Amino acid sequence: MLEELLKRRIIPVIVIEDAGDAEPLAEALLKGGIDIIEVTFRTAAAEEAIGRIAKAFPDMMLGAGTVLTSEQADRALGAGARFGFAPGLNPKVVKHFQDAGGLFMPGVMTPSEIEQGLELGCKVLKFFPAAQAGGPAMIKALAGPYASQGLKFSPTGGITLDNMMDYLSLPVVSAIGGSWLATKKQIADKDWATIADQAKAAFSRAAAG
Numbered sequence: 403m404l405e406e407l408l409k410r411r412i413i414p415v416i417v418i419e420d421a422g423d424a425e426p427l428a429e430a431l432l433k434g435g436i437d438i439i440e441v442t443f444r445t446a447a448a449e450e451a452i453g454r455i456a457k458a459f460p461d462m463m464l465g466a467g468t469v470l471t472s473e474q475a476d477r478a479l480g481a482g483a484r485f486g487f488a489p490g491l492n493p494k495v496v497k498h499f500q501d502a503g504g505l506f507m508p509g510v511m512t513p514s515e516i517e518q519g520l521e522l523g524c525k526v527l528k529f530f531p532a533a534q535a536g537g538p539a540m541i542k543a544l545a546g547p548y549a550s551q552g553l554k555f556s557p558t559g560g561i562t563l564d565n566m567m568d569y570l571s572l573p574v575v576s577a578i579g580g581s582w583l584a585t586k587k588q589i590a591d592k593d594w595a596t597i598a599d600q601a602k603a604a605f606s607r608a609a610a611g
């Protein structure tokens with residue numbers, strides 16, 4: 403699972419209000435070449451959306467985001483999520499998710515949080531909110547003492563098509579996350595063509611290096 407995750411460079415961070423949009427949304431991302439999705443537990447539809455994607459696209463790398471409690475972790479995994487993200491680091495939730503067999507990437511912003519994440523066995527940490535917390539320069543500085551631990555960052559927050567390569571060009575960054583790939587409005591408007599185009603543009607840019 404970790405190896406599979408490390409192969410992906412772009413992770414769409416999704417807020418979905420209507421679970422019925424889950425399949426066409428996943429299909430649009432796949433059409434654009436992105437076969438990974440993080441469905442955030444910020445809406446009541448998250449659990450059902452994960453279940454629908456798991457059923458319709460069993461080969462898609464499916465995860466949950468904004469997993470803040472052990473109860474959400476159970477619901478995410480029960481619905482078919484194989485990995486989880488959170489904006490912060492809650493050791494209880496990290497352990498709960500790991501004990502249930504999932505791969506968890508807590509959010510960090512400071513050296514102390516990174517060390518906590520390493521102690522919990524996390525090899526990939528979300529750096530959040532990336533742009534606001536210092537962007538690529540901050541990640542580069544943090545990589546100094548920790549890159550030798552085999553640690554990778556998955557920054558999210560303020561990343562767009564225009565600045566994604568500033569992050570992806572850093573060896574310590576395995577993937578970037580972003581909501582721009584499928585915005586709430588685009589999902590509500592069922593604008594699948596635009597979402598597919600955005601996914602394709604990001605995928606091509608990452609592939610070009």
Ligand SMILES: O=C[C@H](O)COP(=O)(O)O
Nearest residue numbers: 415559560561580581582
């Ligand atoms: O809340 C932020 C999301 O995790 C993603 O951040 P973004 O909307 O800046 O891409």
Ligand SMILES: CC(=O)C(=O)O
Nearest residue numbers: 467468469487488489
């Ligand atoms: C940032 C956030 O909420 C997440 O990815 O879990």
